[in-house]
Amino acid sequence: MSRILCVWELGGYLGHLQRFLPLALKLQEQGHEITFVVRDLSGTETVFGKHHFKTYQAPVWLLQAHGLPSPPENYAEILMQFGYLDKNGLLGVVKAWRNIFELIKPDLVLFDYAPTALIAARDLTVPRAIIGSGFFTPPDASPTPGLRPWAKVTDKRLRTSDQNVMNVINEVLEALHLTPITRLCEIFHVEENFITTFQELDFYPNRQNTTYWGPIWGEDSGIAPTWANHPGKKIFAYLKLEYDGVENIIKAMQQMGGNSLIFVSNLPDSIIEKYQSPTLQFSRESYRMSNIIQECDAVLSHAGGGMLSTILLGGIPQLLFPMQIEQYTMALNARELGTALLCDLEPSVEDIAQKLTEILETPSYLKQAKQFADKYKHLLAQQPVDNIARQCELLLAAEQ
Numbered sequence: 132m133s134r135i136l137c138v139w140e141l142g143g144y145l146g147h148l149q150r151f152l153p154l155a156l157k158l159q160e161q162g163h164e165i166t167f168v169v170r171d172l173s174g175t176e177t178v179f180g181k182h183h184f185k186t187y188q189a190p191v192w193l194l195q196a197h198g199l200p201s202p203p204e205n206y207a208e209i210l211m212q213f214g215y216l217d218k219n220g221l222l223g224v225v226k227a228w229r230n231i232f233e234l235i236k237p238d239l240v241l242f243d244y245a246p247t248a249l250i251a252a253r254d255l256t257v258p259r260a261i262i263g264s265g266f267f268t269p270p271d272a273s274p275t276p277g278l279r280p281w282a283k284v285t286d287k288r289l290r291t292s293d294q295n296v297m298n299v300i301n302e303v304l305e306a307l308h309l310t311p312i313t314r315l316c317e318i319f320h321v322e323e324n325f326i327t328t329f330q331e332l333d334f335y336p337n338r339q340n341t342t343y344w345g346p347i348w349g350e351d352s353g354i355a356p357t358w359a360n361h362p363g364k365k366i367f368a369y370l371k372l373e374y375d376g377v378e379n380i381i382k383a384m385q386q387m388g389g390n391s392l393i394f395v396s397n398l399p400d401s402i403i404e405k406y407q408s409p410t411l412q413f414s415r416e417s418y419r420m421s422n423i424i425q426e427c428d429a430v431l432s433h434a435g436g437g438m439l440s441t442i443l444l445g446g447i448p449q450l451l452f453p454m455q456i457e458q459y460t461m462a463l464n465a466r467e468l469g470t471a472l473l474c475d476l477e478p479s480v481e482d483i484a485q486k487l488t489e490i491l492e493t494p495s496y497l498k499q500a501k502q503f504a505d506k507y508k509h510l511l512a513q514q515p516v517d518n519i520a521r522q523c524e525l526l527l528a529a530e531q
Contacts, residue, residue, distance in 0.1 A: 132162050133527050136237035139169045140189050140245035141213065141267070144371075146437055147243045148178040150262065150327065150347050154241075155184065157520040166235055168248075190227035190247070192220070200292070202456070204284045206267075206275040207292040207315055210246060216295065218302045225251045225303050239527055242321070243267075249318050250300060253309045258526040260323040262347075262519070264436040266334040266457040268324055273314040276335060278456055322526055325519050328436060329443075329507065332464050334457055345507075345515035346440035353417040356392055356426060359410045363389025364491050367423050368431040369438055370395045374454055376477045380431060381406050383483035392427075394418055429491055434458040434473070439465060446504030448496035450474065450487050469499035 135158055139147045148169065155165045159182075167186045169175065175186045192213040203209045214220040228251030232240070240259045242249055244267040252259055261268050269275040274289035293315045300318070301311045312318060326333070327347045358365055366384060370377050372395055381402065384391045391411045403413045423430070424445025432438045434451040439461055442449050449471040453459035465471035472486045490496045 132164055133238035134164045134166065134236065135239045135241065135523070136232075136235050137165065137167045137169075137241045137243070138189060138245045138248045139167075139243040140191060140248050141170065142244040143171070144435070145174045145178055146435055148174055149437060151241070151243065152178055152182075153347055153516045154262070154519055154523075156182065157516050158523060159184075161520065161524070166237070168231055168235075187231070189245075190224045190231070192224055192247075194220070202279070204277050204279065204282065205289050205292055206269045206278075207289075207296040209278075210296050211292070213247070215299055218299050218306075221247070221299060222303045222306055225307065228252070229307070238530065239523060241523075246318060249321070250303065253304065253318075258323075258530055259321040260325060260523065260526065261319060261321055262325040262327060264328045264332075264334065264457070264461075265326040265338070268319045268326070269316055270335050270338045271316050271319075273316060275315055276337075278460075323522060325522075327515060327519075328440065331468060331503075332436070332440065332443075332461050334460050336464075344519055345510045346437060346444075347515050347519075348420070348437060348441060353419040354414065356418050356422050357412070358390045358392070358426065359412070361388075361390055361410050363387075363410070364428040365389065365426055366391045366429050366431065366487070366491075367418070367427045368393045369433075370431070370452075371433060371454070372397050372399075374433060374452060376452065376474070376483075378402065379478060379480045380452065380483055381411075382480045383487060384431075385411050386480070386484050387487060392418065392423075429487065431487070434462040434465070436461060443468075443470060443500065443503050444507060444510070446497075446501040448490040448500050450483070450490055452478070468503060469495060470503055471496070 137151050137155060159165050165184050167184055168189045169186060170189050170191055172188055196212045199211050200208045214224060224247050228248045238257055240252055242261045243263055274293040277284045277289060297312060297315050304311050325344050326341060327344050330343050366389060370380060385406055388410060393413050394417055396415055398413060398415060407413055420441055424447060429448050430442045431450045434453045435458060451462040451471050451473040453462045462473040466473055472490055474483060
């Protein structure tokens with residue numbers, strides 16, 4: 132039996148935990164001990180509760196940064212928000228990660244969005260692997276690429292930001308007597324990088340010599356959808372209350388008629404009472420996605436990687452409401468495929484209704500979505516998990 136440590140440091144929502152879960156269960160089934168060190172423990176019972184994994188709080192940067200470039204234009208400028216311009220502050224977090232590695236003594240470390248943990252693991256004598264959509268592992272290039280290709284950002288700015296962050300990282304590495312880096316992208320040099328998406332959705336489209344392992348779904352759990360016995364299209368929405376336009380989405384779905392199901396985990400009673408009807412139903416409990424993709428005609432979501440990929444494999448047109456840069460770029464990619472439309476922040480009811488009508492009534496969206504699903508029909512839901520677990524076994528075997 133080997134001890135496998137799964138770490139998550141940056142980013143929000145449960146998708147980071149849900150991506151880990153199927154792989155953790157597979158590796159546990161193969162006899163390994165799985166331990167989690169995660170940014171946000173508030174979701175661990177929801178995602179892991181019945182599986183009884185050991186979980187610990189990750190060392191994280193808590194101070195609010197001020198006077199930084201906004202919006203950040205490359206990965207270095209994201210890191211600036213988390214202590215990467217403060218040598219002593221970053222050193223404290225790195226030391227805490229190294230203490231965790233020493234206490235747990237893992238035989239393999241799997242990193243979700245965890246750059247500081249990666250720095251702390253530099254020169255660690257156990258295999259390391261990154262797992263994620265690719266957003267938080269920029270290509271092996273210097274400077275790290277811009278996050279918004281449409282923005283006019285100079286190469287000088289990108290290089291300066293990389294250098295400023297790299298200087299602080301190297302001061303930390305020197306203090307710990309670890310090998311310095313010569314390019315920022317070197318912090319991602321690990322034994323394996325499991326990019327769990329499709330090439331068509333990769334945030335960095337020009338990535339070279341890359342294996343795309345395919346998306347990992349969370350458990351196919353939740354309640355079965357119950358649609359109204361009413362003529363019209365079946366529309367499903369997976370939404371977050373934090374999105375400013377969520378009530379306008381609900382209003383637009385109400386105007387559309389048909390059969391609509393809406394999932395929002397923390398939706399207040401006041402909104403449910405205001406809009407619920409026989410043809411517009413709400414749930415705070417997630418729906419079983421295998422049923423959703425077999426039954427509905429369109430899906431509305433925020434373009435999270437897992438949801439977007441699941442619906443693409445189901446061959447269903449989508450209307451997307453991205454909330455941050457990774458989601459926005461993936462939504463643009465889905466639009467480029469001809470499978471989706473997207474709305475900007477705070478869209479009007481009229482704009483949402485018009486775009487939803489377009490994806491439902493324009494045959495090309497369904498056609499392109501079905502073609503994409505057909506291209507990847509060989510990619511069974513469990514296949515990426517099995518392949519990644521097999522590679523993890525090879526990494527472990529190489530160290531024995």
